Structure formats: C-alpha cells, structure tokens
Amino acid sequence: MIQDYYIIDFSYDVEDNKPLIYIWCVDKEGNRVVVLEKNFRPYFYAVLDDNPDIEKITDEIKKLSTPASPITNIDQLERKYYGNPVKVLRIETIIPAYIRIYRDQVSKIKGIKEVVEADIRFYMRYSIDKNLKPFTWFKADVEEIPNEKFRVKKVYELKNILETYEDKPPDLKIMAFDIEVFNKYGSPNPRRDPVIIIGVWTDEGEKQFITDDDDLKTIREFSNFVLNHDPDIILGYNSNRFDWPYLLERTKLRNVKLDIGRKINSEPTQGTYGHYSIVGRLNVDLFGFAMSIEEVKVKSLDNIADYLGILPKTQRVNLEWYQIPEYWTDDKKRKILLQYNLDDVKSTYLLKDAFLPFGEQITTITGLPLDQLSMASVGYRVEWLLMREAFFYNEIIPNRVEREYESYKGGLVIPPKPGIHEKVYVLDFSSMYPSIMIKYNIGPDTLVKGECDNCWVAPEVGHKFRKSPDGFYKTILQKLVEERKEVKSKLKEVENEYERRRLDERQRALKIMANAFYGYMGWLGARWYSKEGAEAVTAWGRETISEVAKLVQSEGFEVIYGDTDSVFITAKDESKINNIVKEIIDKFGLDIKIDKEYEKIFFTENKKRYAGITKEGKIDIVGFEAIRGDWCDLAKNIQKDVIVKVLTSSIDDAVKLVRETIMKLRRREFNIEDLVIWKSLDKDINEYNVDAPHVNAAKKAMKAGYAIFKGGKIGYIVVKGNGKISQRAEPYFMVKDKSRIDIDYYIDRQIVPSTLRILEQFGITENTLKNTGINIMDFFNKK
Incomplete structure (x- = not known):
C-alpha cells in the first residue's frame, strides 16, 4: 500500500545478524509510526x-x-x-x-x-x-507488519520509496523537563545526591514529580509520564551535560533502565557531538542553540530567557544552585524552590519558539537530525550539507584528517578616525565572501598548481582557480543563493502568519549556511579543507574594499572606517549616496547596500570598536566590554550607560554618571552579584601554571567541596587583603559580606578602565573620573 510519512528521526539496530534501519515518523492521520528498512547495507x-x-x-x-x-x-x-x-x-x-x-x-x-x-x-x-531528511515528507510503498517491540501505533516494512516532498508538518508533541538535586556537600554527585524535583512542561501546562524518601520512585513516575504523554521532542537546557547523565547514573545504581524510548527497553545513550539519543524521539538540548547568542556572556537559562524576553528575571524566582539544599530542607522555603524549578522548565519550553523554527530549517537543509544539530558546530552543519551534495554529484567524500594550524591574512581594516561623526552611512556587501567564492570559482577542486591559461588569479597570494567547469563549492553556493532569492520573493506575497515565519526562518537559515562556507573551507577539521581557497577569498576581499574606498573618496565621500566587507562613510551631498551604491554594484559585480544610517557615531583609535545611534534611535555597541571581555556586570553596564550619554546627551553627563557610580560603590550601595567576574576554565585545574584569579578561585571552590570542570566558567569576587589580586579572588558564592569586598579594585581596575575606553577620546582622565568631591562653585551656581 502507498502511504505518506513525516520523518522525525533515524536510528538502527542489528537483529538476527542483519542491520535494520528505523525511520521514526508521523503519518497523515497523526499516528506515530515506524518504517523499517531491511535491505540497505553498509x-x-x-x-x-x-x-x-x-x-x-x-x-x-x-x-x-x-x-x-x-x-x-x-x-x-x-x-x-x-x-x-x-x-x-x-x-x-x-x-x-x-x-x-x-x-x-x-x-x-x-x-x-x-x-x-x-x-x-x-x-x-x-x-x-535515499535523500531522506527529518522534517520532510516521503511517499512510500509499504506493508504493515505486527508490532511487537515498539511504542507506536503502527509498524511498516518499506518496499519502495516513491518520492520526497515538503508540505505542512503535523503537530508535534513537545515536552520540556528540568531536574533539581539535593547537593548538600557541594557540586551534585549522582552516586550520592538524590534527585528531589523533576519538572515537566507541555502544551497542557506544568507537572512536578517530588521526592518523599526515594528518588527512584520519582524517576519512575517521570519515565511513566514520558511514555504516556509520548512526546516527539524532549527539550532540556544543558540536559546533555547534566540532567540525562545524572538520571542515568541514578538508575544505574539501582540496576534499573531509564526506559523512555519508542523502542521497548531502550534508554538514552550518548552519541555524536555529546548529545543523548532517545530512540524514536528527538532529545534537543537548547543550550547548543543558545551558544550562538554572543551578546549574552554567561549563557545560563535565566540569562538567555531574560535576554530573549521569554521570561524576564523580574518575573521569576532566582536562586543559585548552591542554595537548593537550604530551600529544600526549610518547609517555608520549599515552595519557592518548587516555583524556581517550574520557572526553569517553563523557560525551557517557551524557548522552543525562539530556537526550533530556525533549527527545523537548518535540519531540512543539512539533513542532520535536530537533536544532533543543536550540539553540532557550524562547521559540521556545513559538512553534512556538502556530504549530501557530494553523493548527488558523484563526488567522493574525503576523509577527515588531522592538520597543524596554518595562519593566513584576514580581511582588510581601514583604520578608524577617532572621535564623533554625524550622518554616517554603512555600505555593506551582502554575503561578500560567498559571492567571491562564486565569482572566482574558489574551492579545493578548482585550485590549479602550476601553469594555467584559463584561471582566476588571486591578488597578493597568486593562487589560481580554473574558470570552468563550476567547482563543488560554487555549485552548492549558487543553489543556496538562488533558493534564498526565491524564498524572499515568496515572503512578499504570503499573508499567512505561520507561512511567513517559516519562510523567514528558511531564508535566514540559507543565508547563515552560505556565509559559513568560507569559514568551513579554512577550518582545520574540514573534509574539504583548502588554505589556498581561504587565503584567496580574503585577498579578493581586501582588494575589493580597498578599491571601493578609493571610488567613494573620488566621488566626494569621506571614509572614516572600513572592516572586511563594509565601509563607513560621510557625505557632503547626501543625495549622491544611492548613485554611489549603484556604481559600486556595476563595477565590482557584487551586491552592496546601505546597511545602516547613524545619526551619530564615535570611534576610538582601535579597530572593531565603535558605538553609534541609528536613524531609528537604536544604540549599537561593537567591540567594547559592554558585550565582550571578562568584566563584572557593573563595569559593563556603566560603560554601556556612558556610551548612551555620549551619544544622546553630553560628555559632562557621562562623567557625572561615572562619579555617581563610584560614590555608590564606596557607600556599598550595590548588589554583590553585579561585581562577579566570570572566566572560562579552558584546561583542567592541575594543568594551569599561571597564578590567575579565576584559577585560584576555582581551587578554593574545589577545596570547599564544589566540583569544577574543564570547559565551565568560574565566577569570582576580589576581596580585601595583603596578597596579590589573584590570591584575593574568592568564588562568588562564598562572599556574603559586602565589607569584605575590595572596593578600590573595582573602581581602579573595573569602573574607571571600562569607562575611560570611551571617555579618554574626549580628553577625560582617570583623575577626572575619580574626583568625586563637591565643587563649592557648583553650589553657588545652583543658587
């Protein structure tokens, strides 16, 4: 019989010494089914x-x-x-x-x-x-067979695939979960510390499983809920690194399986990219998607939910992990802890609207299942697309090999002109690097070493790429670019809100994938690696920006900054701006547009560091500690506020703001949390030879019984004392008394330096900022 199926995921097993592929699907009637492929061989x-x-x-x-x-x-x-x-x-x-x-x-x-x-x-x-991808439909000739070991409505044996196609997806069942554990002796240890709360959230609302005496009962109640609710997608936040391994270790201690898959007697298993696979369901750790939000430094669930407006911190319970035992053992506080868990799981569930539509589109482009996609780097996402296309074009997929690091020259930066500028236009090349790769047919398969009569020759580096036939990269990039044009064209005509959102996410996904090709080509782990190709792209990019700068200057514009694929210009005659854009497009054959118009913008002497207010009144901050660097929140926030004052008020108001902040610090009018400095631990503690503050703070935390791991972050506070700053760094959760904090450190090493990065351009000195005394003349002037 002929049936249509919407693919959720794939898995396989070996039965009777033969491989069996499971295609987990939803049929047109909304039934969860599995289609078995018995004839495919490795x-x-x-x-x-x-x-x-x-x-x-x-x-x-x-x-x-x-x-x-x-x-x-x-x-x-x-x-x-x-x-x-x-x-x-x-x-x-x-x-x-x-x-x-x-x-x-x-x-x-x-x-x-x-x-x-x-x-x-x-x-x-x-x-x-077979050209099958999750989140797409396929029509197939199948035969229904008895269902003996699957938690699905029907089981089919695949006879023949007739076609694949896109259509409106079925309604998928989504569940979020979050666990809390009783970590009385420091960092949670699954061999010792029980699970005390498991919160879940679905479209029907919330539910909690609470431990009375034995957490195995709680875990069983949770697993039964999963089987009864039967979700297609299970959402967690950092669940691959904490929740799943913790639950699995707790059940393993009792010789019990966490049997929650759609195949009977299957439990989550760790797979590629560190994700945990649940048979027949998609286990999606949203932390992987949150990693792409560069504006949020500490990517905790509450920070991400707050930043995206999903659940503001002001509307939820905020606790630190080390407070959980205190709130669990106090009957009056336990309700607060329970609400904290619900706020976490609700945030996780609501984040689906921010991340899943985009993730689904990347999945349909690359074919990588959503649970793996969330944890895979951009490079791996590009690679799976290339691997699919390679099969289509009869290209052999190269092996992945280890390579030593090779540096090459990057994009051109035209030094900024420090100070404030008004009426500034940003001319930005749309997807410059992909466009260069297409224009000059760049790729490892088109590289010619030796003589060539019909080649493009890269400036500066001299690498040669044949003009025809089209290479592997060019062919695929053109497909992505053309599809994006088609999708954007459809967007203008569509009125249905769901379809508009889907198309918008599609065009964004296509753009991001195309823009990632250059980075992939220069990635040492890439199968289709080409240092020559990456060098050539940046060389043509530098030449293009340099020539554009000369052209706009010859037309009477002033170039005040340039970086990689954009130039910042001011014009005496603003009516000529559209003409210069057209002239650039005609001369260079690359798309360029007016990306932004700044009413006011200022630069320091450093590249990639500026701030401006747009025509629409939005404040853009690039390269300052407000969005980067290991600074405490107070330093980042005051710097951002100073930038706003400079752009919207005056330098004097900015200086006054810094002085007021310093006075508040001295009066201890601050929250300790605002002074925490976060730093990543890139190595194991015993591998560090440096006497750094974050390393010493981590050692102190471990001595107090808290587990600190490589790849995590440690937050510390600098306290008073006679030793070096590095020796006075304390884990933030061990500092309760404000009087212990070294206020002079935060003024001299945090507040003043972060604000001087902006204000020193206007002649402001450290003494000016720290002079917080009252001027007697100010008193008489006010009178």
Whole structure:
C-alpha cells in the first residue's frame, strides 16, 4: 500500500545478524509510526591507483571476508575526487561495525590509493543515499507488519520509496523537563545526591514529580509520564551535560533502565557531538542553540530567557544552585524552590519558539537530525550539507584528517578616525565572501598548481582557480543563493502568519549556511579543507574594499572606517549616496547596500570598536566590554550607560554618571552579584601554571567541596587583603559580606578602565573620573 510519512528521526539496530534501519515518523492521520528498512547495507570506497590490476585487487579484498560479516559485493565505479575522475571499488558488507575493520585491512592492499567514506554513520549514510531528511515528507510503498517491540501505533516494512516532498508538518508533541538535586556537600554527585524535583512542561501546562524518601520512585513516575504523554521532542537546557547523565547514573545504581524510548527497553545513550539519543524521539538540548547568542556572556537559562524576553528575571524566582539544599530542607522555603524549578522548565519550553523554527530549517537543509544539530558546530552543519551534495554529484567524500594550524591574512581594516561623526552611512556587501567564492570559482577542486591559461588569479597570494567547469563549492553556493532569492520573493506575497515565519526562518537559515562556507573551507577539521581557497577569498576581499574606498573618496565621500566587507562613510551631498551604491554594484559585480544610517557615531583609535545611534534611535555597541571581555556586570553596564550619554546627551553627563557610580560603590550601595567576574576554565585545574584569579578561585571552590570542570566558567569576587589580586579572588558564592569586598579594585581596575575606553577620546582622565568631591562653585551656581 502507498502511504505518506513525516520523518522525525533515524536510528538502527542489528537483529538476527542483519542491520535494520528505523525511520521514526508521523503519518497523515497523526499516528506515530515506524518504517523499517531491511535491505540497505553498509559500504565504503577504495580509490584505485592509476592503471590498477582490478581483478587481482578484487581477489585480495575477497580474501578478507569473514563469516561474521561477509563482504557481499564489490563493484567497480567511476567517481570524482576533488573534481577529478577516479576509478573506485564500492565494497559492501552486512554489519556496519565491520566497515572500519575492513577499511584498515583494505587500505594495505597494493594498488589502492586510499579508502574513503568508511566513517559515515550507517543511518546517516542511508538518509544521504535515499535523500531522506527529518522534517520532510516521503511517499512510500509499504506493508504493515505486527508490532511487537515498539511504542507506536503502527509498524511498516518499506518496499519502495516513491518520492520526497515538503508540505505542512503535523503537530508535534513537545515536552520540556528540568531536574533539581539535593547537593548538600557541594557540586551534585549522582552516586550520592538524590534527585528531589523533576519538572515537566507541555502544551497542557506544568507537572512536578517530588521526592518523599526515594528518588527512584520519582524517576519512575517521570519515565511513566514520558511514555504516556509520548512526546516527539524532549527539550532540556544543558540536559546533555547534566540532567540525562545524572538520571542515568541514578538508575544505574539501582540496576534499573531509564526506559523512555519508542523502542521497548531502550534508554538514552550518548552519541555524536555529546548529545543523548532517545530512540524514536528527538532529545534537543537548547543550550547548543543558545551558544550562538554572543551578546549574552554567561549563557545560563535565566540569562538567555531574560535576554530573549521569554521570561524576564523580574518575573521569576532566582536562586543559585548552591542554595537548593537550604530551600529544600526549610518547609517555608520549599515552595519557592518548587516555583524556581517550574520557572526553569517553563523557560525551557517557551524557548522552543525562539530556537526550533530556525533549527527545523537548518535540519531540512543539512539533513542532520535536530537533536544532533543543536550540539553540532557550524562547521559540521556545513559538512553534512556538502556530504549530501557530494553523493548527488558523484563526488567522493574525503576523509577527515588531522592538520597543524596554518595562519593566513584576514580581511582588510581601514583604520578608524577617532572621535564623533554625524550622518554616517554603512555600505555593506551582502554575503561578500560567498559571492567571491562564486565569482572566482574558489574551492579545493578548482585550485590549479602550476601553469594555467584559463584561471582566476588571486591578488597578493597568486593562487589560481580554473574558470570552468563550476567547482563543488560554487555549485552548492549558487543553489543556496538562488533558493534564498526565491524564498524572499515568496515572503512578499504570503499573508499567512505561520507561512511567513517559516519562510523567514528558511531564508535566514540559507543565508547563515552560505556565509559559513568560507569559514568551513579554512577550518582545520574540514573534509574539504583548502588554505589556498581561504587565503584567496580574503585577498579578493581586501582588494575589493580597498578599491571601493578609493571610488567613494573620488566621488566626494569621506571614509572614516572600513572592516572586511563594509565601509563607513560621510557625505557632503547626501543625495549622491544611492548613485554611489549603484556604481559600486556595476563595477565590482557584487551586491552592496546601505546597511545602516547613524545619526551619530564615535570611534576610538582601535579597530572593531565603535558605538553609534541609528536613524531609528537604536544604540549599537561593537567591540567594547559592554558585550565582550571578562568584566563584572557593573563595569559593563556603566560603560554601556556612558556610551548612551555620549551619544544622546553630553560628555559632562557621562562623567557625572561615572562619579555617581563610584560614590555608590564606596557607600556599598550595590548588589554583590553585579561585581562577579566570570572566566572560562579552558584546561583542567592541575594543568594551569599561571597564578590567575579565576584559577585560584576555582581551587578554593574545589577545596570547599564544589566540583569544577574543564570547559565551565568560574565566577569570582576580589576581596580585601595583603596578597596579590589573584590570591584575593574568592568564588562568588562564598562572599556574603559586602565589607569584605575590595572596593578600590573595582573602581581602579573595573569602573574607571571600562569607562575611560570611551571617555579618554574626549580628553577625560582617570583623575577626572575619580574626583568625586563637591565643587563649592557648583553650589553657588545652583543658587
């Protein structure tokens, strides 16, 4: 029979010594079903030397076959490798795990140049070959079979895939969860500390599972709820690093399985990119998506929800993790803790509207399931798209190899003209680097080493790229760019709100993927790596910006700053601005637009550091500590407020604001939380040789019983004392008394330096800011 299915995820298993792929779906009636593929087999390629003895090589490969997973097929094929035609052997076996065993053995056979595509996960290999992607529909000829081990409505055996297509998705069931644990002795330890609360949130509202005496009962109640509610997507926040491993360890201690998958007797297992996979469901850790929000330095759930306006801090319970035991053991405070858990899980659930629509579009572009996508870097997302396209174009997928770091020159920066400027236009090239890659056919497969009569030659670096035929990168980039144009065109015509949101997320996803290609090409972990290509792109970019600057100056504009793909200009005759934009497009063949108009903007002497107020009244801050650097919140906030004063009021008002802040510090009119300095721990504590404040704070936290891990952040406060600053750094949660805090440090090393970065451009000195005494003449002037 012919049926239509909406794909959620893929997984596989080996049964009766044969691989079985599960396609987890929703049918047109809204039933959760699984479609079984029983006939697909794992394979890899052996790239042959020139003029190989194919018959002899084939015989050698056949000798490697083992009864546990015999080599069932060896086919000779023609493929392209970096654009060049090659002869390959396609070697097929039965058990996916044996691919790597055969890979190592086959690579040693004489006449084989390289073994490739042996490291592609089996179910992803299937999805690539069959052009199946999550969040898309496919029509198939299937046969219904008995359901003996799946928590779904129906089970089908796949006979034939007829077509894939896009259509309105079914309503997916989404559930968020969050756990709290009783960590009386420091950082939570699953072998010791019980789970005390598990909060969940669905479209039906909230529910909590609360421990009375045994948390195994609580965990079982939670797992039963998951099975009964049967969500397609389970949301968490930092759940891959905390909630799931904690729950799994707690159940493991009791020899119990956390059986919550759609296959009976399956529990979450850790997979690629560190995510936990739940069979038949998408376990999506939203922390992975939150990592892309650069404006939020400490990406805690409450900070992200507050920044996005999902659940402001002023409207929720705010607790620190180390306060949980206190609030749990105090009957009067326990209700506050329970509300804290609900606020967390509600925030997680509501974040779906901020992250999932975009994630779904990236999934349909790359084919990477949403749970893996959330944790995968941009480079891996680009790579999965390239791998899919490689199969379509008969391109061999290169192996991933280890490379040593190689530096190359980046984009051009035209030094800024310090001070305040008015009526400033920002001319921005739309997707400059992808456009350059398309225009000059740049890629590892088009690179020519040696003589070439029909090549583009990059300025400065001299790398050559053939003009035709189109390379792998160019072909795919053109597809992304063209689809984005089509989507944006549809957006103008669509009135339905859902469809508008979907199309807008689609065009944004296409843009981000296209813009990521240059970075991917220069990424050392890339399969399709090309240092020459990355160097050439930046070289053409530098030449373009330099020539644009000369052109606009010749037309009477003043260039006050330039950076990579944009120039900041002022004009005596503003009526000429649109004409210069058209002239640039005509001359360089690249799209450029007026990206912003600043009523007022100021620059320091440093590149990539400016702030301005736009025509619409929005304040833009770039490169200052307000959005970067390891500064306390008070320093960041006062700097931002100073910037606003400079742009909207006066320098005098900005100085007055700094002085008032210093006075409040001296009077201890502040919140301790505003003085916390956050710093990442890039190494294990015992690997640090430096006497740094954050390292000493981390050591003190560990001594007090708190676990501190590599890759996390430590927040510290500088307190009074005779030692060096690094020795006076205390973990923020160990400082309760304001009188212990070194106020002079925060004035001299935080408030004054952060604000002087702006105000010193206008002749303001440190003494000016710290002179907080009352001027007697001011008193008489007020009279």
